[in-house]
Amino acid sequence: MENKRTSAKKKKIIKSIKKTLGVLGTLLCSLILVIIITGSVFVTAITVYVFNFAEGTEDYVSLEEIELTYTSQILAPNPDYDGTNEQWQVYYTMSSAGDKMVWTEFDEISRYVIDAFVCSEDERFYDHDGVDFKRTFGAFVNIFIPIYDNMQGGSTITQQTIKVITGDDARDGVEGVSRKIREILRSINTENTYGKDDILEAYLNVIYLGRAEGCNYYGVQSASNFYFGKDVNDLTLAEAATIAAINKDPTFYNPYRNPDNNKGRATYILNKMYENGAVSSDEYYNALSELETIKIVGDTTYSTSGEQLSAQSSVSSYYVDATISQAITELMDIYGIDYDTASSRLYSGGYKIYTNVDLEMQEKLEQEYLDDTNFQSYELEEDDLLSAFICMDYEGKVLAVIGNRGEKESSRVWNNATMATRSPGSTIKPLSAFAPAIEQDMVTWSTLLKDDPIDLAPAGSTEPNLFPNNYSEYGDDNPNWSHKLMTVEKMLETSTNTGAAQLVRMLTPSYCYNFLQGSLGFTSLVQRDDSGRSDVAYSPMTVGSLTRGMYLSELVAAYQIFGNGGVYYGHSFINKIVDKDDKVVYEHDPYQLKAIGSDTAYVLNRMMLQVVEGPDGTGKAANLDTVEVIAKTGTSENWENLTFVACTPEYVSGIWVGYENPDVIDTSKYQSIAKMWKNVFGEIADAGTVKTFKGDSNVSHLRYCTKTGLIATADCESTAMGYFKNSNTPETCMECLDIDDDAMDNVDDDSDIYGN
Ligand SMILES: [Zn+2]
Numbered sequence: 001m002e003n004k005r006t007s008a009k010k011k012k013i014i015k016s017i018k019k020t021l022g023v024l025g026t027l028l029c030s031l032i033l034v035i036i037i038t039g040s041v042f043v044t045a046i047t048v049y050v051f052n053f054a055e056g057t058e059d060y061v062s063l064e065e066i067e068l069t070y071t072s073q074i075l076a077p078n079p080d081y082d083g084t085n086e087q088w089q090v091y092y093t094m095s096s097a098g099d100k101m102v103w104t105e106f107d108e109i110s111r112y113v114i115d116a117f118v119c120s121e122d123e124r125f126y127d128h129d130g131v132d133f134k135r136t137f138g139a140f141v142n143i144f145i146p147i148y149d150n151m152q153g154g155s156t157i158t159q160q161t162i163k164v165i166t167g168d169d170a171r172d173g174v175e176g177v178s179r180k181i182r183e184i185l186r187s188i189n190t191e192n193t194y195g196k197d198d199i200l201e202a203y204l205n206v207i208y209l210g211r212a213e214g215c216n217y218y219g220v221q222s223a224s225n226f227y228f229g230k231d232v233n234d235l236t237l238a239e240a241a242t243i244a245a246i247n248k249d250p251t252f253y254n255p256y257r258n259p260d261n262n263k264g265r266a267t268y269i270l271n272k273m274y275e276n277g278a279v280s281s282d283e284y285y286n287a288l289s290e291l292e293t294i295k296i297v298g299d300t301t302y303s304t305s306g307e308q309l310s311a312q313s314s315v316s317s318y319y320v321d322a323t324i325s326q327a328i329t330e331l332m333d334i335y336g337i338d339y340d341t342a343s344s345r346l347y348s349g350g351y352k353i354y355t356n357v358d359l360e361m362q363e364k365l366e367q368e369y370l371d372d373t374n375f376q377s378y379e380l381e382e383d384d385l386l387s388a389f390i391c392m393d394y395e396g397k398v399l400a401v402i403g404n405r406g407e408k409e410s411s412r413v414w415n416n417a418t419m420a421t422r423s424p425g426s427t428i429k430p431l432s433a434f435a436p437a438i439e440q441d442m443v444t445w446s447t448l449l450k451d452d453p454i455d456l457a458p459a460g461s462t463e464p465n466l467f468p469n470n471y472s473e474y475g476d477d478n479p480n481w482s483h484k485l486m487t488v489e490k491m492l493e494t495s496t497n498t499g500a501a502q503l504v505r506m507l508t509p510s511y512c513y514n515f516l517q518g519s520l521g522f523t524s525l526v527q528r529d530d531s532g533r534s535d536v537a538y539s540p541m542t543v544g545s546l547t548r549g550m551y552l553s554e555l556v557a558a559y560q561i562f563g564n565g566g567v568y569y570g571h572s573f574i575n576k577i578v579d580k581d582d583k584v585v586y587e588h589d590p591y592q593l594k595a596i597g598s599d600t601a602y603v604l605n606r607m608m609l610q611v612v613e614g615p616d617g618t619g620k621a622a623n624l625d626t627v628e629v630i631a632k633t634g635t636s637e638n639w640e641n642l643t644f645v646a647c648t649p650e651y652v653s654g655i656w657v658g659y660e661n662p663d664v665i666d667t668s669k670y671q672s673i674a675k676m677w678k679n680v681f682g683e684i685a686d687a688g689t690v691k692t693f694k695g696d697s698n699v700s701h702l703r704y705c706t707k708t709g710l711i712a713t714a715d716c717e718s719t720a721m722g723y724f725k726n727s728n729t730p731e732t733c734m735e736c737l738d739i740d741d742d743a744m745d746n747v748d749d750d751s752d753i754y755g756n
Pocket of ligand 1: 706707715716733734735736
């Protein structure tokens with residue numbers, strides 16, 4: 001009985017074991033099947049991709065041509081540069097659609113940052129060949145059976161880089177497997193092509209490191225600029241860990257929005273770094289305590305050395321606008337691309353644009369342009385007078401530019417100095433008439449011209465066509481011709497139109513036109529337009545009544561010749577443009593043209609000094625206390641545009657005022673244009689270190705007879721001093737000689753010819 005019972009019990013146990021084994025067997029078979037299927041998918045996929053991979057180069061990833069958005073920067077010379085500190089500072093950061101990235105070379109990235117990423121993201125980075133198979137297998141299993149929550153996709157730094165660069169990031173199912181295989185093959189290939197440092201450099205520059213204040217930050221430099229207001233090379237260990245912590249989940253671990261989450265992850269990273277021997281125990285413990293009080297600063301502008309500057313205004317300055325416009329034009333030229341392509345390349349190409357701006361001057365002018373009293377003669381209720389200002393040096397480097405009065409409300413707006421073409425009025429005269437006439441030895445300082453109009457009527461015509469009127473505030477009914485003899489200098493000093501007209505007649509309008517276009521770089525002149533209008537004529541060349549007008553920037557650039565010995569350089573906002581690989585793609589090469597001789601230039605220079613310092617000068621209000629100013633006023637017909645170009649030994653500058661829809665400027669309401677210039681620019685100009693213009697050895701300061709315009713003798717009753725080219729000195733005045741006083745001896749006696 002006992003046996004039988006035992007036997008039955010045994011049978012039951014065996015049956016139970018058999019049953020259990022059966023279940024286990026089924027399970028085992030199923031598992032094997034799953035593995036076989038998975039394996040087949042894996043092998044098939046690998047085979048397909050390996051073949052594809054071997055066939056073409058489409059899976060080759062170039063680290064040199066990473067097609068992502070890089071922030072371009074506009075740099076300004078540091079006003080406090082002393083030869084040892086940073087020469088350049090960030091003036092404006094350009095970015096498209098709120099993306100920020102500042103490409104940084106590997107050796108300019110702090111070791112802390114590199115170690116923080118390597119230790120936390122891929123500790124075997126320096127040992128593997130692009131793929132960490134231990135982690136990869138885990139990741140594969142994870143695709144089908146998500147066991148590990150914390151897998152990081154099994155991606156090495158190389159793989160993460162590929163993923164960002166290619167934008168290939170399918171995660172699930174067959175596409176996920178395909179992507180993974182593609183990524184593995186590309187990673188191995190990348191490791192064969194590039195060194196570990198190249199890969200790390202690309203990685204640290206392209207990874208997404210969070211969004212804040214409407215911007216996406218890519219790469220460790222832009223993250224470090226934003227979160228800490230520092231250059232990435234100056235980060236502390238705790239700050240480096242904070243930035244590395246973002247990568248795992250840029251929203252959850254964002255230190256700006258979720259500082260506590262970030263701290264947890266940063267602590268983990270510091271532990272990893274310590275474990276891996278990347279930091280000493282002192283560094284480790286110091287960083288842990290620093291982490292407790294770490295401060296996220298948010299957006300600031302910073303110098304290239306990481307020095308914090310004032311917060312960047314979202315509205316760009318007129319100088320920045322003009323720089324961007326010029327840079328787009330240069331890129332169109334360099335790459336042979338259209339405007340839109342050049343523009344998007346500029347905004348997202350990681351360029352560094354080195355400008356010629358004088359930041360202190362630019363900011364001072366911006367302030368002066370907010371002050372209405374600089375323009376008005378008394379407080380006006382309605383004041384829609386526009387104005388523009390530009391200043392450059394004698395090699396055409398633009399130092400400052402203002403496109404209009406008042407607060408600048410948005411970026412890339414209309415700029416009256418660089419975009420508007422307006423009548424230059426009489427500021428055209430020294431360029432179109434006086435300089436070429438003296439250069440051609442047609443007249444001298446003291447040549448006497450009669451204040452009479454010229455007759456433009458064709459030969460045989462019975463009706464005279466008298467030109468021009470001298471503008472007068474009394475209106476056109478009073479032509480205001482004095483019919484008196486005046487020296488060439490006085491004609492310029494008083495801006496008498498008849499003198500200029502006579503010089504243009506001597507030169508011919510087409511000579512004047514060609515000189516302006518060919519030697520002084522004016523681009524807005526019109527040879528002949530569809531309606532038959534032409535600037536090759538008396539009125540345009542004499543009083544600036546041009547078909548289109550002139551850009552203030554070009555007008556001011558042309559005046560360089562009067563302060564630098566006659567050389568025309570054009571003008572440029574940009575010094576050079578460097579691409580993200582530090583290759584210079586554009587360097588401003590000043591166009592140099594000897595427009596007039598240095599002797600002519602200096603004679604003109606002294607004539608224009610009379611405009612400011614002479615008794616009848618039209619620009620007397622521009623006189624400065626210590627620095628010499630030479631200038632020319634310009635009033636267009638009907639008082640619609642007022643222009644003033646003024647040069648000091650250091651600066652060439654110009655100011656313009658007028659209305660959007662040209663209309664008569666009520667000069668009683670406004671200060672004179674020379675006064676406006678002094679109001680906005682006087683303090684800057686008068687602070688110059690060079691007080692007077694340099695003379696020219698081929699020019700002499702001589703006394704002449706005002707009655708004849710010839711070199712004076714002791715017998716000339718009325719005399720004055722003038723500047724003369726040594727190669728074209730007037731003859732000695734014979735008319736005033738007192739014959740009874742043995743005239744011939746006097747003439748031969750040098751002591752009777754005044755000069756110094
Ligand atoms: Zn005389």
